Amino acid sequence: MKFTDIGIAGAVVIEPExxxxxxxxxxxxxxxxxxxxxxxxxxLVQCSISFNRRRGTVRGMHYQTPPHAEAKLIRCTMGAxxxxxxxxxxxxxxxxxxxxxxLSQENRTMLYVPEGCAHGFQTLADDTExxxxxxxxxxxxxxxxxxxxxxxxxxxxxxxxxxxxxxDRTYPDFRAAAVNR
Numbered sequence: 001m002k003f004t005d006i007g008i009a010g011a012v013v014i015e016p017e018x019x020x021x022x023x024x025x026x027x028x029x030x031x032x033x034x035x036x037x038x039x040x041x042x043x044l045v046q047c048s049i050s051f052n053r054r055r056g057t058v059r060g061m062h063y064q065t066p067p068h069a070e071a072k073l074i075r076c077t078m079g080a081x082x083x084x085x086x087x088x089x090x091x092x093x094x095x096x097x098x099x100x101x102x103l104s105q106e107n108r109t110m111l112y113v114p115e116g117c118a119h120g121f122q123t124l125a126d127d128t129e130x131x132x133x134x135x136x137x138x139x140x141x142x143x144x145x146x147x148x149x150x151x152x153x154x155x156x157x158x159x160x161x162x163x164x165x166x167x168d169r170t171y172p173d174f175r176a177a178a179v180n181r
Contacts, residue, residue: 001028003038006101008087008094010114012038013101014073029075029110030133040112041071041135048138049077050130052123056162060120061086061153061171062145069115070136079128080104081121086153088174089116098153103130120148120168122157145171 002015016027035042050059061084064070074083084100102124103109113119121130145168149157152174 001031001034003034006099008085008097008099008114008117009089009092010039010112011085011087011099011117012040012112014110014112016108016110027108029108030073041115043071043135044073044133046134046137048132048134050132052079052128052130052163053126054162055123055126055128056159057123057128058120058148058157058161058164059168060084060145060148061118061150062120062143063088063116063118064136064139064142065144066142068136068139068142070134071115072113072119072135073110073133074103074113074119074121075108075110075131076103076105077129077131078105079123079125080106081123081128081130082158083111083119083121084155084157085111085113085117085119086155087117092116096152098155100155118146118153120155122159122161124158146174147171150174 004013018025032042086098087094
């Protein structure tokens with residue numbers, strides 16, 4: 001696997017290295033030792049999928065708060081997404097920096113999202129599926145988020161929104177939420 005830093009502390013883009021022959025190819029997408037060698041969490045306790053029917057669907061910006069903060073490994077197994085993260089760790093050198101990348105069934109690229117970063121995506125094709133691997137189990141009481149289009153994050157979503165949940169649409173503004181803590 002090829003690990004590329006993206007300017008957000010602890011976040012990396014991971015590209016599988018394909019071993020190709022006449023049958024197709026083989027590629028590793030997870031290795032406990034390689035993740036540990038790159039300083040990434042090598043604890044995976046839960047996997048989930050998100051299926052999205054319509055192009056332009058937005059999910060995010062989600063994260064879990066301590067003591068159940070989670071790292072995520074994201075990849076798109078069907079269709080394509082614009083995947084985005086933002087660093088919410090006040091003590092991080094990349095605090096409030098955002099990053100976005102296209103993940104698709106064609107490029108098979110993955111995004112590693114460290115604890116303390118919010119994550120979201122927008123589908124670029126109908127019938128898109130996203131596969132998540134997480135370092136913590138989902139704990140509803142620790143689930144949190146901020147508006148997908150919060151100006152504090154500066155994420156340039158590529159499409160108009162076609163579908164978004166009421167929860168995601170009405171999450172608090174980041175700066176307003178910080179004042180109310």
